Amino acid sequence: MSCGPTAQRRTLPSGLWATLSDEGFRLFFPVAALYAAFYPLLWVLALSFDAPFAKTVPPSLWHAHEMIVGAFGAALIGFITTAAPEWTDTEPPRGASLWHLLALWGVGRVVGFLGWEDVGLIGALADVLWLAGLVSWLVHLSLSRKTDRLLPFVFWLALLAICTAAGRFGFQIDSFELASKGIYLAGFAFLGLLGLALSRITVPVTNLVLDPTEETSPFRPHPGRLHLAPGLVFVAMLGEAAGLSDGVSGFLWCAAGAAFMDRVAEGFVGHEALREEILMLAGSSALAGVGLILFGAARLGAFWSEVSGMHVAFMGGLGLGTYAVFAVAGLLHTDQPLGLSIKTRVGALSLVVAVALRVAPDLGVDLPGPMYAVASLLWAAGFLLWLAEYWPAISGRSERVEDVPA
Template sequence: MSEAVHMAGQRAVENPLLAEGLKLFFPVAALHAVLLPLAWIVLFAYALPFAHEIPVSQWHAHEMIFGTYAAALAGFLTSAVAEWTDTPPRHGRALLALLFLWLPGRIVGLFGWDALVIVAAATDLAFLGMLLWYVLRALITRGSTRHASFAVWVALLWLLELSIRLAWLSGNADLAGRLLHAALVVFVVFLSLAVARINVVVINLALDPGGTTTPYRPHPGRQNLAAGLVAVYGAAALAAPASAVPAWLALAAAAALFDRLAEWFIGIAVLRTHVLALAGANLFAALGFMAIGMAGLGAPLSAATGLHLLSVASLGLAVLAVFIIAGLRHSGRPLDLPWHAHAAVLLMLAAGLVRILPETGLATFLLGKHYALSAFLWSLAFLVWLAGFLPLLRHPAGFVGRSAPQTISR
């Protein structure tokens, strides 16, 4: 029996998809992003069959944040932290354990199963706790605190998940909504911190595809300013949602994100799809916080429009860009994008615009249909990425020539 277990573990290690976190969790996150919206629209017509006490809209938000985006985060951190700290990446059974903890909550969330909230909470908290330990263990092994901020934000995400589930169990939907808003903000912080590291490599390779020079150096003041202001806004929005303070802080966060667009003033090299995708994610985040701030100060805008700019347009485009960049680099390939990558980015851009424009008074002919159409385009974007990149992740190629620069800057 023990020999059979050992052989199964050995096969898991040898499977290319279990060699490191992103090779497993990026396809898992993409598959979740493909299936979940279609199931909710086609099978359940937005009305989840077992959701009676918890609002359906909150189930939808939770599963986008703690389902799709949390799986993407797990893939990113289990690979990136190992790269930053020069420690062996988690692989094989360690990744499967993480996956099996993530999965039960997604089954419960698919049906909006109120009665199984405690079960889903237990496994989701265990999933985030294990992810936190994987990050901490690498930092401890290396004796480094340089990237400890990621551990802090994973811990905060764990706390928010616990609080959301407790709010649901106590019937406090208003508090749960504010906590979900805070969880979304945490993911925007992750986006900002990740882009600060990824962009250094991506822009340098765009300027010099051979990787022999590094002409781009980021402005130190921009690396953490946007993330810091987004975090301050999130704390204020959670603590004092009825005041004007969060609105002003949202505008400050928007200003920092707009200022950060200067990183992409690199001439014609910016026209590469993956470079534009990261810039677009940053732009949509800035527009999202601007909309939230203006709505809070009385402008004829809905704060929900700003939240959709963040959740669909900004994070959707950012996650897809990371999937494309890391999918190529970590499968031993240069950043020569296949057609799937270009198509997926265009579909995600369309999904974001279709979701947002009717809410701003533009493309009003889509009103009433834009939810389903945006969800379909969102699912199709991830499906196209999955079709193009899963074979690449399953069959890594040797990188020919000079050693490739790291995907994620230290």
């Protein structure tokens, strides 16, 4: 995401709806933030960990699906439809094509939020269709521009679509073992996409922090790290599909987590490592890595459950990574310099604390009060703080209210 604050500003169309559909991030980042904020909050406080229309599918599976394919899925659409055209120097999808993607995504969310099993096949088809649409569009871009730069994303998006379809097929045939495996493998596929995205984002953002003039590129990480974390995640996923023993698969997941921890080292760039943009990107890798190591350790006999590791990896790694993309891309693609406001910083901290509170009981830390409720409130507050801060610029109504010098 190389668009910097000095890039030439494009005149936005008049009208809110036209502005929102002018680029993918303007439409899908706010939608993702709202869904990520309110769905878990309602799941805990209003639905009491239930799905209103669920009959046979455990509500926890619907919940996991909605967080991975629903909340993070909307963020993925916004990221891909914004970043891929920039990487290939092509026009991004605008207008009707974005609204069609939103409609497909929305059909899936109505079904998933309610656990509406009677029309579950419709929701499943809607989710697979928007994923397949992204894959086919990226393939078209790759062929038309004669580039292989997008092929890793094509691979991981296709894998995500396959895992999602497998999970939903398990819903349809009441095979909850298949459903569970498909859903958590979809989450791991998202971690593969996260590793790819971080490798593409971290370099230009770090260089922009180190040299705001963009005249030099002082940060050049080792190319061997580019696909290390996604590659080891894929190896571990193959182990899951092959039915390897808990001991072997546990070591594979620990190795994948270590690869994400290796990415954290890229954040050590001198005193600028304390810049919030770099801390958030490194923090996303750290939480993904810690979560995968906890998941692997559970397979190896640790006292906590595998679900605890998945919460750290998905809620923490994917959650903070999504937030970091929202914050950084939300500035650069609205022609603003780097430098995060107090609201944005507090929002990021809220997400991290929410993750800690969510997994604390699982790890034997006994804290007073309704921890799940507090965690869901802090999680929602994080994304809503981002939305409140960035909405004026994203909607085209004004620049940020509070600008912080880079």
